Every structure is written in C-alpha cells, then in structure tokens.
Amino acid sequence: MGNSIFDQLPISQYIYLCCVLFAIGLFGVLYRRNAIVLLMCIELMLNAVNLLFAAFSSYMGDSNGQVFVFFIMVVAAAEAAVGLAILVMMYRNTRSTDVSLMDKLKG
Amino acid sequence: MKSLLIIFIGAIVVLFTGIKKPEKKSIGLAIAFLVMALALIPFDMMGKLPWNFEIKYAPINMVAFDISARAFSGVLILGTIFILGLFSGSDRKGSDLIGLVMFSLCGAILMTSFTNLIMMFLGIEALSIPLYVLAGSKKSDLRSNEAAIKYFLMGAFSTAIFLMGCAFLYGSSKGFDAFSLHDMSAFVGHNHMSPPLFTVGISLVLIGLAFKVSAFPFHFWSPDVYEGSPNRTTVFMAVIVKIAAIAAFYRFFPLIIGEAQAVTWGTILACISACTILVGNIGALRQKSVKRLLAYSGIAQAGYLLMGILIAPEKGFQALWIYSLGYVSANVIVFYLFNKVSAGGDETFAAFRGLGRNNKGAALVLCLSMLSLAGIPLTAGFAGKYLLFSSAFSDYIYLVIIALIGSAISIGYYFRIFKEAILMDGEARVQMRIVDILLLGLAVTMILGVGILPGFVIQILQF
Amino acid sequence: MDLLAAESNNPNHEFITFAIGMSSPVNYLPIVIQSAVAIGFVALALGASHLLGPKRKTAQKEESFECGIEIQGNARYPISIKYFLTAILFVLFDVEIIFFYPYAVNFKEMGIEGFIAVLAFVGIFMAGFIYVWKKGGLEWEK
Numbered sequence: 001m002g003n004s005i006f007d008q009l010p011i012s013q014y015i016y017l018c019c020v021l022f023a024i025g026l027f028g029v030l031y032r033r034n035a036i037v038l039l040m041c042i043e044l045m046l047n048a049v050n051l052l053f054a055a056f057s058s059y060m061g062d063s064n065g066q067v068f069v070f071f072i073m074v075v076a077a078a079e080a081a082v083g084l085a086i087l088v089m090m091y092r093n094t095r096s097t098d099v100s101l102m103d104k105l106k107g
Numbered sequence: 108m109k110s111l112l113i114i115f116i117g118a119i120v121v122l123f124t125g126i127k128k129p130e131k132k133s134i135g136l137a138i139a140f141l142v143m144a145l146a147l148i149p150f151d152m153m154g155k156l157p158w159n160f161e162i163k164y165a166p167i168n169m170v171a172f173d174i175s176a177r178a179f180s181g182v183l184i185l186g187t188i189f190i191l192g193l194f195s196g197s198d199r200k201g202s203d204l205i206g207l208v209m210f211s212l213c214g215a216i217l218m219t220s221f222t223n224l225i226m227m228f229l230g231i232e233a234l235s236i237p238l239y240v241l242a243g244s245k246k247s248d249l250r251s252n253e254a255a256i257k258y259f260l261m262g263a264f265s266t267a268i269f270l271m272g273c274a275f276l277y278g279s280s281k282g283f284d285a286f287s288l289h290d291m292s293a294f295v296g297h298n299h300m301s302p303p304l305f306t307v308g309i310s311l312v313l314i315g316l317a318f319k320v321s322a323f324p325f326h327f328w329s330p331d332v333y334e335g336s337p338n339r340t341t342v343f344m345a346v347i348v349k350i351a352a353i354a355a356f357y358r359f360f361p362l363i364i365g366e367a368q369a370v371t372w373g374t375i376l377a378c379i380s381a382c383t384i385l386v387g388n389i390g391a392l393r394q395k396s397v398k399r400l401l402a403y404s405g406i407a408q409a410g411y412l413l414m415g416i417l418i419a420p421e422k423g424f425q426a427l428w429i430y431s432l433g434y435v436s437a438n439v440i441v442f443y444l445f446n447k448v449s450a451g452g453d454e455t456f457a458a459f460r461g462l463g464r465n466n467k468g469a470a471l472v473l474c475l476s477m478l479s480l481a482g483i484p485l486t487a488g489f490a491g492k493y494l495l496f497s498s499a500f501s502d503y504i505y506l507v508i509i510a511l512i513g514s515a516i517s518i519g520y521y522f523r524i525f526k527e528a529i530l531m532d533g534e535a536r537v538q539m540r541i542v543d544i545l546l547l548g549l550a551v552t553m554i555l556g557v558g559i560l561p562g563f564v565i566q567i568l569q570f
Numbered sequence: 571m572d573l574l575a576a577e578s579n580n581p582n583h584e585f586i587t588f589a590i591g592m593s594s595p596v597n598y599l600p601i602v603i604q605s606a607v608a609i610g611f612v613a614l615a616l617g618a619s620h621l622l623g624p625k626r627k628t629a630q631k632e633e634s635f636e637c638g639i640e641i642q643g644n645a646r647y648p649i650s651i652k653y654f655l656t657a658i659l660f661v662l663f664d665v666e667i668i669f670f671y672p673y674a675v676n677f678k679e680m681g682i683e684g685f686i687a688v689l690a691f692v693g694i695f696m697a698g699f700i701y702v703w704k705k706g707g708l709e710w711e712k
Contacts, residue, residue: 083259
C-alpha cells in the first residue's frame with residue numbers, strides 16, 4: 001500500500017489533469033495572437049503529454065514511457081530553440097511578435 | 108540502416124566543409140553521398156520481409172528496413188538528388204542549408220522505416236525542425252519569415268496533438284512498439300470493444316499525420332507556407348515531406364487498425380480522402396500564383412495518395428510506389444522550370460509566357476510533366492492513378508467516382524499553365540546546364556518508363 | 571472505523587482498507603495542514619510588514635542613494651542578440667545531457683555495447699559543439 005497519498009490517486013485523475021492542461025494549451029494556440037504566448041502554449045501541451053506518459057509509466061510499472069519523455073523533452077528544446085530564432089528574425093523585420101500582422105501571403 | 112548512416116555522416120561532413128571555405132563544392136559532395144546511399148539501399152539489412160511489415164517477422168529493433176521502407180526511402184533519396192542538383196542556383200548556396208536538407212532527409216527515412224512510435228516521432232521532428240529553418244532561410248524577406256513562422260506553429264501544434272495520441276495509445280495498449288499496438292488492435296477487434304483511450308489515441312495520431320500530409324480539414328497552412336518559402340524548400344516540402352508522411356501513414360494505419368475496425372476507420376479515411384481531392388482541385392482553379400496552384404494540386408495529390416492506404420497492403424504499396432515515382436519526377440520538373448522562368452520576380456502564370464517559342468525542349472518537358480500530374484495515359488501519373496483506382500473500386504466506389512471528377516477538374520488548371528507556355532508570346536527563357544539536362548532527362552525517363560512499363564518497374568521491387 | 575473493525579477477519583482486509591483509504595478525505599489532511607501553514611506564514615509575514623512598517627514615500631527615496639549609478643531609461647530595454655544565441659546554445663547542450671542519466675543508472679548492465687553507444691552520442695555532440703565554436707557562435711566580441 002502506498003505510503004504517500006500520491007500513490008493512491010487513481011490513474012483517471014492524472015488523465016483528467018493532463019487533458020485539462022492540454023486543452024488549455026490548445027485553446028491558447030487557437031485564440032492568442034502573440035507568437036511568444038503561442039510558443040508557451042505549445043510547450044504546455046507538450047508538458048501535459050510528458051506528465052501523462054510519466055503517469056502511465058509509473059502506473060503500469062513500465063519504464064518505456066519515461067524514455068519517451070526524455071525524447072520529447074530534448075526534441076521540445078530543439079524545437080523551441082528554432083522557434084525562438086524564427087521569432088527573433090520576425091521581430092527584427094517587423095518590430096513586433098504579433099502573428100496577426102502576418103498577412104503578406106494571401107491567395 | 109546503412110544508407111541512413113551514410114546520409115547522416117554526409118550531412119555532418121557537408122556542414123563542416125562550409126565553416127571556412129566558399130560554398131561551391133558542397134552540393135557535389137552532398138550528391139555524392141546521396142548517390143552512395145541510394146546504391147546501398149538493396150544491401151540494407153534484412154533480405155525479404157513481407158510486403159507490409161507482418162508482425163510475426165517484426166524484429167525487436169526500433170527500425171526495420173523491410174521492402175516498403177527500402178522502396179520509399181529510395182524514392183525519397185532520388186527526389187533529394189533531383190532537388191539538390193536542379194535547384195543549386197536558386198537559393199543561397201550555403202552548405203549549412205544543404206546539410207539541413209540532408210538531416211531532414213534522415214528524418215524522412217526514419218518515417219518510412221519505424222517500428223515504434225518513438226522512432227516515428229523522432230522521424231517527424233527530424234524532418235520538420237530543419238525545414239522550419241529552411242522555410243525562413245531568406246532572412247530579410249518578410250514572406251519567407253511569415254512562411255517560417257506559420258510552418259513552425261502548425262508543425263509544433265500538430266506534433267503536440269500527435270504526441271497526445273501516442274500517450275493515449277501507450278496508456279491503453281501498455282506500450283508503443285509494433286507488438287503491443289498490434290496486439291491491442293487485434294484484442295479490441297476480437298472482443299468488439301471500443302475502449303475510449305485507444306480510440307481517442309488513434310484519432311489524435313491520425314490528426315497529427317493529416318497535418319503533415321495536408322489532408323482536408325488540416326490543409327489550410329500549406330498554400331501560404333509553399334508560397335512564402337524559397338523555391339528549393341517549397342519543392343522539398345511538396346515532394347519529400349508528402350511522400351514521407353504518406354509512407355508513415357501506410358506503415359501506421361494497418362498496424363493500429365484491426366481487421367474488425369477496418370470498416371469504420373476506412374470509411375472515415377475515405378471521407379477525408381474524398382474531401383481532400385475536391386478541396387485541392389477546386390481550390391487550385393482560382394489561384395493566380397503558380398506556387399499556390401502547385402500547393403493546392405499537392406493537396407489534391409495527397410487525397411489520391413490516401414486512397415492507397417485504404418486498399419489491401421500489397422496492392423496499396425505497389426500503387427503508392429508507382430504513384431510517388433511519377434509524383435516526384437513531375438513535380439521536380441515543374442518546379443525547376445518555374446524556378447527558372449520566375450527569376451525576374453513574376454510568380455504568376457504569365458511567367459511561363461513564350462516558353463514554347465524560345466525553348467521548345469523545355470516546353471515539351473513541361474507539358475509531359477503536366478500530363479503526368481493530370482493523369483493522362485502513357486505517363487507515370489496515369490499508371491499510379493490506374494492502380495489506385497482499380498484496386499479501390501470494389502470497396503470504395505463513391506471515392507473512386509469523386510477522384511475521377513477531381514482528375515477531370517485538374518485538367519482545367521493544368522491546361523492554363525500549358526496555354527500560357529505554348530500559345531502566349533513572351534520572354535520566358537531557360538538556360539540549362541549540362542547537369543540540369545542530365546537530371547531532367549532522368550526525370551523524363553522515369554515518367555515515360557513508369558507510364559509505359561509499370562509492370563516491369565514493379566518487378567524492381569523483388570530485389 | 572467501524573467498518574474496518576468488522577471486516578478485519580476478511581481475507582481481503584488489506585484491499586478494503588486500501589479502497590477506503592483511497593476515497594477517504596482523512597488522508598489529505600496533512601497536505602491541507604501543510605498548505606495552510608505555508609500560506610498562513612506568508613500571509614502573516616507580508617501583512618505584518620505591511621502594517622508595522624512606516625510608509626513615507628518621496629521621489630528622492632526611490633532613487634539609489636550612494637550606491638550604483640543613476641537609473642537611465644527603462645529596464646525592459648532590448649538586449650544584444652549575442653545573449654540570445656548563448657542562452658539558446660546553453661539550453662540545447664544542457665538538455666542533451668538528459669540522455670546521460672539513464673546511462674549512468676544502467677552503467678554496469680549495459681556493458682561495452684552501451685559504452686560504444688554513448689561514445690557515438692558524445693561524438694555527435696562534440697561535432698555539434700565544434701561546429702558552433704568554429705562558426706563563431708561562442709565569440710562575445712565581434
């Protein structure tokens with residue numbers, strides 16, 4: 001039997017928590033206009049996924065899920081680095097990080 | 108595996124040649140590495156695996172170079188050779204950009220050969236992250252900036268959705284390798300259940316992949332991104348990313364969809380495919396910019412390619428392979444000629460005016476590739492479409508009818524380019540180097556060869 | 571508690587206590603107490619300093635007095651792009667270290683094969699580092 005209360009939380013609680021976190025990130029991406037906030041929302045989505053992987057992994061006693069978390073973290077860092085570099089490039093040219101200013105490409 | 112390693116080492120070598128020296132030689136070096144990798148494909152590990160990754164033969168490795176993986180990675184490497192060779196003059200020549208193209212190709216090859224969701228994820232990311240940089244490689248051009256930021260946001264967003272799907276699949280099937288996923292789908296199908304975690308996981312992963320192939324509800328980003336990116340990156344996205352994503356789809360779909368559920372998911376995929384064909388073809392009709400037109404035509408082609416996933420694995424694989432050979436060569440030719448004639452900055456149809464009078468050979472090649480894209484007989488496009496439609500006909504007759512309507516619409520907009528190039532008078536002119544002529548000749552040979560002798564080309568796969 | 575006493579002869583006793591314990595709010599009590607103490611302490615300290623401390627503000631008092639230099643401009647001034655590059659490189663190299671943790675834990679079990687794999691990883695890692703170095707990504711003054 002678990003010693004701390006965290007061992008006794010059923011897995012469904014973790015699933016709900018991660019879905020809520022993921023949804024916050026998802027709606028943030030859809031409704032915000034500042035590119036940096038968008039980047040943060042995407043990171044939030046990825047971290048919700050990480051948490052879910054870790055929860056499943058410890059619930060099932062299978063360490064593979066945590067390996068996946070390592071890969072997600074590393075790839076997310078690389079992605080954030082490239083994304084921030086693109087943002088800096090955009091800021092240099094437009095002096096703004098508002099994505100709604102990006103309307104040069106229309107059909 | 109050997110060819111993947113060669114490409115990876117080649118990418119690092121190409122990166123390092125560009126530190127101090129001028130950048131002229133790195134394209135030749137890169138192509139040499141790619142040709143070596145292409146030659147190594149038949150010797151890649153594992154002799155004959157069954158067509159579609161039969162589970163009992165699946166190795167415990169995280170990648171397996173079975174026959175479909177080798178065939179698709181051959182197409183991808185060939186496409187990259189075309190792109191690097193033909194577009195050497197278009198963008199900044201920097202060897203860092205060429206290195207990024209090769210890293211991206213490594214990701215594409217992983218996407219054709221994974222047996223584990225980790226490898227699929229790494230493949231998608233290794234493919235996408237260099238492309239975010241390449242899309243924005245014209246640093247002072249606002250359109251390139253916009254393409255980069257849109258592509259980045261859409262790519263990262265779709266990756267997050269894909270990963271959420273992976274997490275759900277992991278939670279429901281207690282693993283994310285081919286064995287556990289296959290066991291789970293067989294179990295689910297056997298007991299006629301639909302466990303919510305598993306079902307939601309499948310749909311999220313499919314949404315993530317649909318973003319990458321730019322299938323119907325998630326296609327909106329592709330015209331903008333294609334238009335803004337530099338030409339070489341656009342053709343890389345149009346050709347390599349699409350084929351790699353379809354190959355990943357082809358590998359993933361039968362694995363995760365048990366036989367009992369094939370009807371439900373097959374119907375959903377058929378609807379997506381039909382909508383993608385219609386949206387792509389109708390959208391292409393009202394475009395003025397050639398790059399946007401090719402983006403919409405690429406969306407439509409993604410719809411046709413999705414049909415190949417619906418049909419039985421072996422036939423579907425042959426059809427997809429033939430189709431992708433034709434798709435790669437025709438697209439590369441059209442983009443190459445467009446790149447040459449639009450050097451003055453005009454990116455509308457008018458850029459092609461006068462090509463027929465000034466460069467008869469180029470105009471002929473352009474027409475041939477247009478015919479192949481539209482699916483006229485004796486070209487590779489026709490052979491691919493014929494294989495797809497005839498094998499889908501028994502199960503998905505409405506889909507085939509919609510696809511035929513779509514093909515008929517597509518002749519309309521391909522004809523517009525044709526009309527501008529042949530009938531109108533203008534200044535379009537193409538200066539070709541000897542390398543260009545050789546590569547174009549190879550592409551034309553592929554279109555005609557696959558179109559006239561598709562049975563013989565399928566025999567190549569037996570190696 | 572009556573329920574537990576009645577069921578103590580049951581062979582499933584342990585499971586039942588676990589099941590009851592899961593839904594019982596009693597087990598959350600330590601956390602509630604701890605958070606109450608933590609929040610209470612912070613609130614008390616902040617409130618006390620707010621109430622007890624003298625409040626006389628003038629423009630002169632806000633300036634730095636005999637320490638540092640005069641404040642000029644806004645603190646949110648766009649900083650040089652060199653900081654950005656260094657920070658990003660730091661983050662990338664820092665995060666890659668994550669792969670050494672599983673290796674360090676399973677160092678003995680993985681044997682020579684694992685060692686070769688890690689050597690290959692470090693080799694690619696170093697190639698990236700040398701590329702950054704030779705490209706001038708680490709130079710401050712340029």
